[in-house]
Amino acid sequence: MAETAAQFPEVQGGGSLIVAWQVKGKTVLVVGGGEVAAGRILHCLNADALVTVVSPAARLNPEVAYRVAQGQVAHVDRNFEPSDLDGADMVLVAVDDPAASTAIWQLCKARRIPANIADVPPECDFYFGSVHRDGPLQIMVSTNGKGPRLASMIRKFIAKQLPSDAGRAIETVGQLRVRLRQIAPRPEEGPKRMAWMSKVSEAYPWDEMCGLSEEDIGNLLRFYPSGKVPALDELKAMRANPGADKEAFDGSFGFSVGA
Amino acid sequence: MAETAAQFPEVQGGGSLIVAWQVKGKTVLVVGGGEVAAGRILHCLNADALVTVVSPAARLNPEVAYRVAQGQVAHVDRNFEPSDLDGADMVLVAVDDPAASTAIWQLCKARRIPANIADVPPECDFYFGSVHRDGPLQIMVSTNGKGPRLASMIRKFIAKQLPSDAGRAIETVGQLRVRLRQIAPRPEEGPKRMAWMSKVSEAYPWDEMCGLSEEDIGNLLRFYPSGKVPALDELKAMRANPGADKEAFDGSFGFSVGA
Structure with missing residues (x-):
């Protein structure tokens, strides 16, 4: 029995299933227009998603406002309404309103739409990590929620070790x-x-x-x-x-x- | 206008949205029991998923058979049937049967279950990459389908550069x-x-x-x-x-x- 076990990799629990989600041409709904939303939006655009941002215009940060002005993302100038979920393939929520966030999460689960509520791990089908990008190469560093700042440092460390091209x-x-x-x-x-x-x-x-x-x-x-x-x-x-x-x-x- | 643009990271399309999917306690259905399935199963177990493998026992490869024998995964000893999708949170298909694979993909889409059909990129909500694991640290290398073998080499290269702990x-x-x-x-x-x-x-x-x-x-x-x-x-x-x-x-x- 011990011999059999040694042949195969041992299970090391506690990780995540890290995957390259295909959002090309899919609709990603981003609720909120602050700094966290700006980062999520860029990730989605880099993956060729069709992004719709729901947030009152007055609350858009400069980067999000810029992407709206450039037509890189669609913009719905008001707070979230349940009908915004129609046609959404993925939902990313980044608003400072825990009650509203939870309500959106529950609607997404009822409709089986994959969702991420920023800063609320139990209300996430998936987490984000720190990503290095070089053309077709993408390297994602995750600390499984234990140290987001470290993830970014490790990502920079790796980028430095890689050949420049x-x-x-x-x-x-x-x-x-x-x-x-x-x-x-x-x-x-x-x-x-x-x-x-x-x-x-x-x-x-x-x-x-x-x-x-x-x-x-x-x-x-x-x-x-x-x-x-x-x-x-x-x-x-x-x-x-x-x-x-x-x-x-x-x-x-x-x-x-x-x- | 040029000044405004320079402030914000430029969009670099053609990538994927790389995410750390949370499958802890979720049911992942793996259809097939060959070498590719064995790799997928290990990824899922490392992320604490509840894995069910559907495949005739005679076609299980030694690693999958070992994990079944150890009770690490549940096993349904026959070919896939649509009812296998009941309760599945994610479906991974790795069988050498394009027609059956496509049929499963379509059933998954009708039920809004995220799925990956091995070797059929258009029938994948997400791709896998090559993953380095060290406790809470996970580093995933994706070449966005352009060179799976290279992804594994780059992953090994990175692992060598990292401090051993x-x-x-x-x-x-x-x-x-x-x-x-x-x-x-x-x-x-x-x-x-x-x-x-x-x-x-x-x-x-x-x-x-x-x-x-x-x-x-x-x-x-x-x-x-x-x-x-x-x-x-x-x-x-x-x-x-x-x-x-x-x-x-x-x-x-x-x-x-x-x-």
Whole structure:
């Protein structure tokens, strides 16, 4: 029995289920227009949500007022009314009124709309964390409610450790995958394509992928038919002008991380 | 107008809304019992969910079978039936049957149950990412579907950069907050408590908090009445045996990060 258990990861309770919620084109209702609401709104816009803010205009903070003026969010210029929930896919409440907040939470639960009432953990289907963003890369730090300020410090610490163009590594891999499918489109080649992509990601440390240019990707793809993946140095030596960005590549792992 | 815009963070679309979903005591239905299901199940158990797996016993992978045998999850030994959705707060589908998957997705949407159909992005309310866990600290890396393998590499990279006991820093801050409330319980002291906690987090780099002992926390709290926060060296010098863990503290910022 002990042997069986050792094979599998042990459960470590007390965490959250951290997920990347898809709100693109979905309606997110934000009740309140203060500083907390401003942060929530930006998170939602960064995820391509359709945001509606319900709050008297006089109580909008400058950032929220700016986004309303720019047409980035829709605005309902009054206090919350239950009919505001019609068509809402998610509700975020950030008002200094515990009774009103609780009432909205209960309406959301009756309608099965996921909701977050700021500063009231029991009235939250989900919590927010501190998010680092770099193109397609998102890194979210949660302390599970134990230290929001620490979450932000840890997020900044992580951002400093990452290569400055970490997001580009992801774009590069995405681009490689797309171009590979162009040169080897047949469905029956799927396993070969997957095996080769897997070999690529084993051959190159992920942070070195940031530095690969379109030319490099083109050169790399020439190896696909053979199923081989060249060493990184070999790939760079194939450049028309191999010395051009020497500085960016000759550094050790530590170098590329330091910046 | 240009001036106004510069004041506020620019919207960077194309991301997800990353959130820490609260599934403690909630019912998560997992349809399928293969390798992908095993990963999902562990995520859910780590977040204290009540997990029910629907899958013929013969198709459970060893890890899922182990968790069923241990009573960590409930098991329904057959294929999915619509009534399985009764009482489900979330549904995760990981079966190699696109038609069945889509049918389950549609049932979930009709009932407004958040759902994830593995490998079918348009049939997902949310995606999973790669998660680093250290006690109350959770760090989730998402590439927004562009490179799941890269997400896992970046997660490992981050884990290596973090101090080995980063989770402890969060526990320590949590403990400090609890003990502060014990020695200064009056509600009217709230602003003073908050201001002092804020001073503490400004005075000490977060990763140095990992190294503070209960004795240090006790010593630190003696400064609260004055509203002051001692320098870290000063705090360490107050230890009954200041040289005891010299090695752990004399390193620079770089040292504590390297391990």
